[in-house]
Amino acid sequence: MQISGKTIVITRPEPENQHSCAFFKTLGANPIPLPMMAICPISDTQKCASIQSQFFDIDLYDFVIFVSKNAVREAIKWLDRCWPMLPEGVVWVGIGKGTTQLLQEEGIPATTNSGQTTEDLLRWSALRQLENKKVLIIRGEGGRPTLGDSLEQRGAKVNYLNLYERTSLDYSKSQLSQADSANLILITSGEGLENLQASLAKNVKMWCDKTIIAPSQRVAEMAIRHGWQSVVQAPGADDNSILQAIDCLQDI
Template identity: 30%
Template sequence: MAELPVLISRPGERAGPLAAAIEARGLPVKRLDVMHLEPLPETPATRTAWLDIDHFHKVVVVSPFAAECLLEALDRYWPQLPMGIDFYAVGASTAALLHRGLGVRVHVPSPSAGEDTSEALLRLASLHALDGQRVLLVAGEGGRPLIAETLASRGARVTRLAVYRRCLLDPDPAMQMWLANGDYRALVVSSGEILEHLARWCTDAALNQPLIVSSSRLATLAGRLGFNFPVVASGATPAALAVAVARSSAPEEADVDHDDLEKG
């Protein structure tokens, strides 16, 4: 089984750190490349939001690619970042990008929180009492409305800004064959949209292989789609997912320094 690859579905540049984390455990990796992220053209509403960013009390960023789009816009419109804005990120990778790009403290759920990262973010105490506060939510096109709806229910005036779109791609013929035959050690998925997309090519052989997911919400979805062996990682960071990959096939390989899980 050692020669079988781990299939990863994380799109774009974010696939690199995940592949490296898994390969560091001596496991070969193949990338599925089934989703392409592309920035949306700037609209008058988008431009107004960037120009008025100093009017917002909080900025919530839901993904690394959303963070990249935000950083590019702020570089164009704000040579000096306005003071007094609290930044929030759904995950550690997004928070790291914002910290490097802006030099700001970023509120982020603890990696030990596990579960769904959006729900973990919403449990932060500073997002509970929001009467009259203006919140900018920087996200992709579509997606779940959980964050926007919850913040609005807590009194926030939420502006949701879609800055990129997700484009699903069919797996190439070789990848389709691997999914059809279950010729892989494990499949790693941290997006419900990608999981539903890939299920179209998964036969019984694939449905009986380990599926590594980043939250219990995804595990529930996997069960509905017919996957029989979902393994829930402690989070969506490369380190957490790599630990779960090792645990899925050889529990003795899954020992980990918990400090590594903070890095992601």
């Protein structure tokens, strides 16, 4: 399907939302920014003290895994304060190419495998044998336990470092109405989908006849369970993966 002339709702959080809108606009699309959550750095004094303590101990870990670009952005601030030079012996890992690339741009020699999701990362041979290995997962509060639970089953000792909170955004019926004529809905996470469902239900909106682009099989299956009639699974949540999925669609 040609994206030019199509209206696409972008639900990913800022600052990625504005980047995606700019990307699709250059292709001739009409993007509508409708973030389904806000990313807020942890500000509680006691929590920040604990975060700093964990960063000072980051050299004790064999693997440090960043779950998202937001995790990278917040972690860089702390690493700059606590580690003028990065500790040696740590394997830095990003989930997905976008997160890994951002780490590398920030001077962290991160690595990953092919794929964009937690499930893809868990298929990586480097994370199969983890007996007595120490793993730190850097993420937002309330993240999925899938990665940590799976690594613990492989023998790893897993700790979490939560650096930000995700809060759902509330939209009025008039704000949602601007997207009533949209051709495509871009969803980049399960939580974003749930927040969209809640917002639509609150405002008595029915968008299930629209085509929804999901970043993974898990989120695609969630959309189907919610009653979406046209669900397309992209190979990842980044803009190029989304575009690849759209290109495979028949015109709508």
